[in-house]
Amino acid sequence: MAKTLHDRRFPNETKAYRSARDALLESEIALRRQIEAVAAQRRALPEGGELREDYLFEEGEPPRKVRLSELFGDRDTLVVYSFMYGPEMEKACPMCTAMLDGLNGNMPHVAQRGTLVVIAKSPIARIREYARTRGWGNFRLVSSAGTTYNRDYFGENPQGQQIPCLNVFVRRGGKIRHWYATEMLFGQPDAGQNNRHVDLIWPLWNLLDLTPEGRGENWYPKIDYGAGA
Secondary structure, three states: OOOOOOOOOOOOOOHHHHHHHHHHHHHHHHHHHHHHHHHHHHHOOOOOOEOOOOOEEEEOOOOEEEEHHHHHOOOOEEEEEEOOOOOOOOOOOHHHHHHHHHHHOOHHHHOOOOEEEEEEOOOHHHHHHHHHHHOOOOOEEEEOOOOOHHHHOOOEOOOOOEOOOEEEEEEEOOEEEEEEEOHHHHOOOOOOOOOOOOHHHOHHHHHHOOOOOOOOOOOOOOOOOOOOO
């Protein structure tokens, strides 16, 4: 092990533990460097395609119309998460719910750098009621009902089933362009893994990865939908 790592030792740790932990630390440092390199590669993407249309969504109570271009506010970056809660779904997606539960508290900090909006295809009143049961007081919630946004930007498959895609749009030179999507969702997963396309913004999995039990083979969050959902 390189002498520059650190000299901390925990009470009663063995030589075998320290040797294994030092090897793991080197791997963790390599992983951090790779994450930084991938983030730099992502930031260096060329401009994507111009927005297909300035979609007319619905938000608020009472409902009001809002165009995608208006969702940017005073920022030039717009992050849009397609939440799996279509009008034909009896219940909202539990995985989306668990991820958004964790992200809701970070919204005041996100807003200092960009704009994040949660879009679902259910009527806006239904989306807002579900958000109320989850305590999502920080999200800007938008209904894409009556638009082709979900289909155009892969938040829905040709059969109308909802897909949890995250898209990023940028506003530059008076034009709105698509910049990034979580495309790992669409590829073939590695053996024994799922595509984990939004892991980097989902604290739950990152925390569990630090424990000896890990994520578990087939464990998924359980959601108490409550009487209101």
